[in-house]
Each structure stands twice: as C-alpha cells, then as structure tokens.
Amino acid sequence: MPVxxxxxxxxxxxxxxxxxxxxxxxxxxxxxxxxxIHFTIIKAELFNRGDSVAIAASGGKDSTVLAHVLKxxxxxxxxxxxxxxxxxxxxxxGYRDDSLETVKQNRDDYEMNLKILSYKDLxxxxxxxxxxxIGRKNNCTFCxxxxxxxxxxxxxxxxxxxxxTGHNADDIAETGxxxxxxxxxxxxxxxxxxxxMYAHYKKLVYFSTECVFAPNAYRxxxxxxxxxxxxIRPTCIMDIIYSGETMAVKEEVSLPTQRICTRCxxxxxxxxxxxxxxxxxxxxxxxxxxxxxxxxxxxxxEEYNANQxxxxxxxxxxxxxxxxxxxxxxxxxxxxxxxxxxxxxKEKNEDKCCSSTQEKTKDSVATSSSKINTLLQDYGISxxxxxxxxxxxxxxxxxxxxFEVDLHNEDTSLIEENDACVGACGKMDSLQIxx
Amino acid sequence: xxxxxxxxIHFGGGAELLFDKIKKHVVELPAARKxxxxxxxxxxxxxxxxxxxxxxxxxxxxxxxxxxxSVRPGILVLINDADWELFGELEYELQNNDEITFISTxxxx
Ligand SMILES: [Zn+2]
Ligand SMILES: [Zn+2]
Ligand SMILES: [Zn+2]
Numbered sequence: 001m002p003v004x005x006x007x008x009x010x011x012x013x014x015x016x017x018x019x020x021x022x023x024x025x026x027x028x029x030x031x032x033x034x035x036x037i038h039f040t041i042i043k044a045e046l047f048n049r050g051d052s053v054a055i056a057a058s059g060g061k062d063s064t065v066l067a068h069v070l071k072x073x074x075x076x077x078x079x080x081x082x083x084x085x086x087x088x089x090x091x092x093x094g095y096r097d098d099s100l101e102t103v104k105q106n107r108d109d110y111e112m113n114l115k116i117l118s119y120k121d122l123x124x125x126x127x128x129x130x131x132x133x134i135g136r137k138n139n140c141t142f143c144x145x146x147x148x149x150x151x152x153x154x155x156x157x158x159x160x161x162x163x164x165t166g167h168n169a170d171d172i173a174e175t176g177x178x179x180x181x182x183x184x185x186x187x188x189x190x191x192x193x194x195x196x197m198y199a200h201y202k203k204l205v206y207f208s209t210e211c212v213f214a215p216n217a218y219r220x221x222x223x224x225x226x227x228x229x230x231x232i233r234p235t236c237i238m239d240i241i242y243s244g245e246t247m248a249v250k251e252e253v254s255l256p257t258q259r260i261c262t263r264c265x266x267x268x269x270x271x272x273x274x275x276x277x278x279x280x281x282x283x284x285x286x287x288x289x290x291x292x293x294x295x296x297x298x299x300x301x302e303e304y305n306a307n308q309x310x311x312x313x314x315x316x317x318x319x320x321x322x323x324x325x326x327x328x329x330x331x332x333x334x335x336x337x338x339x340x341x342x343x344x345x346k347e348k349n350e351d352k353c354c355s356s357t358q359e360k361t362k363d364s365v366a367t368s369s370s371k372i373n374t375l376l377q378d379y380g381i382s383x384x385x386x387x388x389x390x391x392x393x394x395x396x397x398x399x400x401x402x403f404e405v406d407l408h409n410e411d412t413s414l415i416e417e418n419d420a421c422v423g424a425c426g427k428m429d430s431l432q433i434x435x
Numbered sequence: 436x437x438x439x440x441x442x443x444i445h446f447g448g449g450a451e452l453l454f455d456k457i458k459k460h461v462v463e464l465p466a467a468r469k470x471x472x473x474x475x476x477x478x479x480x481x482x483x484x485x486x487x488x489x490x491x492x493x494x495x496x497x498x499x500x501x502x503x504x505s506v507r508p509g510i511l512v513l514i515n516d517a518d519w520e521l522f523g524e525l526e527y528e529l530q531n532n533d534e535i536t537f538i539s540t541x542x543x544x
Contacts, residue, residue, distance in 0.1 A: 003521045015518035023521060061448070061540075196448060196511060196540045197518070208449035208539070 014201070018191045026201050033198055037186050038073050046184040047081055051161040053184075054086040056151055057114070059102030059207035062166030065195050066187055068204055070164065071110045084113040084158060088150045091119045091126025102207040109205075117154045119146060123279060133282060142278055149275045152266055168192050440464040440479055440531050444488070448539040450510060453500055454492055462491075464529070481512065482525040484535065500537075511538045 002012040005025035013023035017032070024032060040046070047053060055070060057063045067085065074081050087103045089096050100116065107114040120126050123146060130142050155163050162182045170192040187195065199206055260266070261273035268274070444460040451458045464470070464487060467479050476483060482504055489497050500507055505525055512519040513536035514527055529535075 012517075013521055014516065016520040192509075192540045193511060196538055200447070200513075200538060208447075 015197055018193050029194075030198070030201070033190070033194055034069055034072060034076075037069050037190065038077060040189055041073070041079075041186050046162075046164075046186060047079060048161070049080040050082075052082040052084065052159065054084055054115075054151075054155050054158050054160040054163050055112070056163055056165045057085040057087045057103045057106055058166075059087075059099035059106070060166070061195055061199050061204075061206040061208070062168055062171070062187060064102070064106060064166075064204050064206040065199050066164060066166040067106050067110050067112070068202065070186065071112070083110075084115065084160070085110075086151065086154045086158065086163070087114065087116045088154070089116050089118040090146075091128055093128055099207040102205060105205055115154055115158055117150055117157075119150065122146070122150050122153055123275070125279070125282060130282065133285075145274045145278055149264075149266060149273065156266075168195055438531075439466060440529055440533075442479075442484070442529060443532070443534040444492070445534065445536040446538075447536065448511075449541065450500065450537050450539040453496065460492065462487075479529040480525060481514075481519065481527050481529070481535070484529060485525075506537065509539065509541045511540060512536070513538070 003023050005011045005013045005028050006022045007024060007028040009025060009028055011025035011027070014026050015029060016023050017029075022032075053070075055063060055067050057067060067083075070081070070083055073079065074083060085103060085107055087100060089100065103114060103116075106112070118126070127142070134142075151163050162184050164184050164186060166187055167185045168187045168190050198204075259268050259271065261268035261271070261276055263272055263276040266273060266275075270277075272280075440463070442462050442464055444462060446454050446458050446460075454460070464479055464484070467476050467483060470487065471483070479487075485501060485504065485506065489501060493500055498507070500510065502508065506512060512524070513534075514522050515534050516536065519527060
C-alpha cells in the first residue's frame with residue numbers, strides 16, 4: 001500500500017515531513033527542502049550580492065548539507081556569493097583526521113577554498129594539552145568558547161562578510177542564541193530529520209561523531225527532551241525558535257555596545273573575552289577558572305593572588321626537584337608537587353608524581369580514540385554530568401579581580417533551560433520523560 | 436507458512452557504533468512463532484525486529500538505541516529506503532528481503 005506523493009507527480013512518497021506532515025517523493029522533497037532554505041535566505045536577507053561567505057565546516061551532517069545546499073542555491077538563483085569553507089582543528093589526536101578528510105572531500109566536491117585553523121596557532125594550546133591540564137570533564141567549555149572565537153579569527157583572516165553555520169531548528173532550540181557575532185544560519189528552520197534524510201538520499205558523505213571529549217550531557221539532555229516533545233507536538237521546536245527570536249530582538253535593544261577584548265582585540269561582551277579568561281587560567285595553572293561556580297573561582301583567584309609571591313619560590317623549588325628527578329612534563333613546569341603547597345583547589349586529584357601524570361595523559365588519549373566510548377558518552381544522559389558540563393554564555397561577572405571574569409551560575413542556567421521548554425511548549429508537566 | 440525471513444539491516448549516522456561499527460547486516464529471522472514461543476505473535480513486524488536486534492545484535496547499552504518498545508527518539512527508521520512513518524512504523528509487517536535502515540540524527544554538526 002504505497003502512499004502517493006502529495007505534490008501530484010505520480011511517484012510514491014518516500015518520507016513524511018515533520019513540519020507539515022506532507023508525504024513526498026525524493027525529488028519533490030529535494031525541491032521543497034532547497035526552496036525553503038532559499039526563502040529563509042531571501043526573506044531575512046542573509047546575504048548581499050558579492051559577499052564572501054565562510055561556511056563553518058566540521059565534516060558533520062549539518063555543515064555538509066549546508067555547503068551542498070548553498071552551492072546549489074548560489075548557482076540556481078545566482079546569489080553572486082563567494083563561498084568558502086572554514087574548519088577548526090582543535091588538536092585532538094585522532095579526532096580530526098577523519099572529519100578533516102571529510103571537509104577536504106567537501107572542498108573537492110563543492111569546489112570551494114578551504115582554510116583550516118589550528119588551536120595551537122590561535123591559542124598556543126592544543127585540546128590534547130588542555131585535557132592534560134584539566135582532565136576530560138570540563139573541556140567542552142574550552143571547545144565551545146575557543147571554537148566560537150576561532151571562527152571569528154578565521155573569518156577575519158579570510159576577509160569574509162559573515163560566517164554561515166549549520167545550526168538547524170533542533171540545535172537552535174537547544175542552545176539558545178549565540179550572541180554578538182555576525183553569523184547566519186540558513187538551516188535555522190530546517191528539522192534535523194530532513195537534513196539527515198536529505199544527506200541520505202543525496203548520498204552526501206559526512207562524519208558522524210561529535211567531539212571526542214564531549215560528554216555533552218547538557219546538550220544531549222535538552223536534545224533528548226526535545227525529541228520526545230517533537231513526537232507529541234511537532235511544532236514545539238519551531239515555537240521555541242520563534243519565541244527565541246522575539247526575545248533576541250528585545251535583548252539587542254537593551255544590550256550595552258559591543259566591546260573589544262582588551263587582550264586579543266576581538267569582539268567581546270566583556271572587557272576580557274571568555275577565551276582570554278580561559279587562557280589566563282590555563283597559563284596561570286588554574287585551568288578551571290571560568291568554568292565552575294563563581295564562589296569556587298573567586299576562592300581560587302584569591303588563593304592564587306595570595307600565593308603569587310610564594311609561587312616563584314615554589315616553582316623554583318619544584319624546578320629544582322624536577323631537575324633532580326629528571327622530570328619534565330610536556331616542556332612545562334612539573335606540577336606534581338603542587339598539592340603539598342595546597343594553593344590549587346583541593347578537589348584536584350593531581351597525581352603524586354610526574355610519571356603517573358603522564359600515564360594519565362596517555363590513558364585519556366587512548367580512551368578518547370575509542371569512538372564507541374564517544375558515542376556512549378554523547379548519548380549518556382546523566383543528571384550529574386549535566387550540571388557539571390553545562391556551558392552558558394550569559395555568566396555573571398564578579399568584582400575584585402584585575403579583569404572581569406565571565407562566570408557561570410549553573411543552577412540559574414539549569415532553571416532557565418527548563419523554563420525555555422515549559423514556556424514554549426507548555427507540555428512539560430504532562431510528559432513523563434525519564435532521564 | 437512457517438518460513439524464515441531474510442532481512443537486510445543497515446545502520447548509519449553513528450548508530451553503527453553500537454553494532455561493532457558494522458553498517459550492513461544480513462540476518463535470517465526464524466519463524467516468529469518459534470522465536471516467540473510463549474506468545475501469540477505470528478508475524479515479524481518492526482516491533483518484533485527491534486526485540487530481535489536487542490537480543491542478537493545489540494550487545495550493550497540498549498537504551499542508546501531503544502526506548503520502550505520503539506527506537507530512541509532521534510533515530511530514523513527507513514523501510515526499503517522510505518520513511519517508516521509512511522508504513523505504520525512499529526506495526527509494519529516485514530517481507531522477505533526487506534531492507535531496514537536505522538540512521539542516528541544525534542551526531543555531528
Ligand atoms: Zn513527487
Ligand atoms: Zn568538546
Ligand atoms: Zn580576548
């Protein structure tokens with residue numbers, strides 16, 4: 001009992017659209033899918049003729065479909081855009097090998113220039129080095145913040161007008177608006193299901209794991225929740241987007257003028273941008289600065305400042321010890337004896353000697369290369385992980401430092417997240433969602 | 436007829452990571468009455484296939500693939516390359532040589 005294509009072309013339908021419930025054949029689906037993205041672009045005037053546009057390319061399904069569709073539409077409707085691909089190499093052993101290959105495939109398939117920027121170039125730290133410092137738990141804060149700014153820096157280098165990202169309707173509903181940077185999201189009204197079906201039917205090659213380090217529990221959480229909601233009320237996601245956009249306009253009016261980060265000279269809403277705060281923490285050996293609760297970060301900074309004078313002595317002591325023990329950890333100061341000085345936060349389960357620190361590093365790299373673990377972690381919806389790994393952009397700033405610190409209040413943002421869904425779909429309490 | 440069924444099972448979009456990274460499986464399903472002896476199940480539907488996959492292909496963390504007696508939200512199901520929503524989803528009755536595809540939408544940006 002095949003279902004006919006609703007467009008009346010005489011073929012059998014191949015899918016049911018989540019938005020409209022329309023049943024379409026492949027060809028009619030392609031046309032509807034592409035035309036809707038065209039309308040999104042035209043209606044919101046996302047581009048101007050002659051613009052250079054960098055497509056943020058991860059090798060994943062969204063950016064692959066975005067590159068394919070923009071290429072198609074640019075030709076079909078003669079947008080006159082100069083499209084190029086921009087990729088970030090975080091410096092995660094084994095992780096980008098495959099996805100950068102996929103991006104190179106995009107480059108060849110769509111005949112676009114490709115610029116790959118590495119974290120090492122931009123920040124002086126690879127993600128592997130960051131993980132060696134802070135462990136696996138919180139590094140998605142670094143991923144997210146560093147990645148956002150890496151795209152800006154890359155866009156500046158390529159001299160493009162804007163960055164097109166592959167955020168789709170589901171993503172935008174999950175993470176809220178991204179902030180101040182000139183980004184365009186041509187897929188913002190496009191459902192994930194259709195993106196995946198489009199890629200499948202067009203046989204587009206994409207790479208299907210996220211960040212190796214990403215427990216991403218917070219995001220997975222919201223995502224699973226939305227997927228459940230979508231089953232009950234398919235327009236839920238769209239409602240959230242529309243309400244999100246309305247709010248965004250309101251916010252813009254009351255926002256203070258954009259600033260320039262005093263350290264790196266890039267756009268920031270704070271005196272010192274989030275990336276620089278994180279870097280400050282890394283370089284000072286307080287890697288969790290800017291991640292955890294404000295009270296903890298304050299304490300860390302106070303302790304840090306109080307110990308600043310002692311520090312040189314301590315470091316030179318450690319250096320001496322290290323020389324004696326022939327102990328060098330990645331060309332940096334050996335940190336193995338720090339616990340004894342007790343000025344780094346107590347929770348830190350730093351190992352007692354350098355050799356074991358290095359073992360730990362190796363170990364985490366080995367674990368990270370296992371993609372099944374990645375998947376399990378990505379999927380894993382653990383209530384505990386959720387709170388710790390949360391990333392928010394609208395942190396509160398705290399006083400009494402030589403620079404403003406963008407701190408998160410996890411509890412607040414957790415509530416905000418729930419509110420978003422309750423407010424937008426009003427279906428929360430009637431649902432039984434097992435986390 | 437109590438014949439067995441040959442079914443092609445494909446995994447994609449990251450779902451294959453739950454199945455030893457193998458994307459294409461060809462399986463032979465025994466007669467439904469034999470596989471579910473203490474029930475009145477006589478036919479293989481998608482619902483029964485999911486149970487079979489859970490028993491035979493999915494070694495760990497079934498909750499990442501299944502939820503209740505269906506697939507986890509975010510996993511697309513295609514029956515002979517067409518959206519299962521066109522064919523009654525869990526109720527679709529398998530035919531010999533059907534190709535059932537599971538694609539995760541949860542990964543990659
Ligand atoms: Zn048609
Ligand atoms: Zn990450
Ligand atoms: Zn900065």
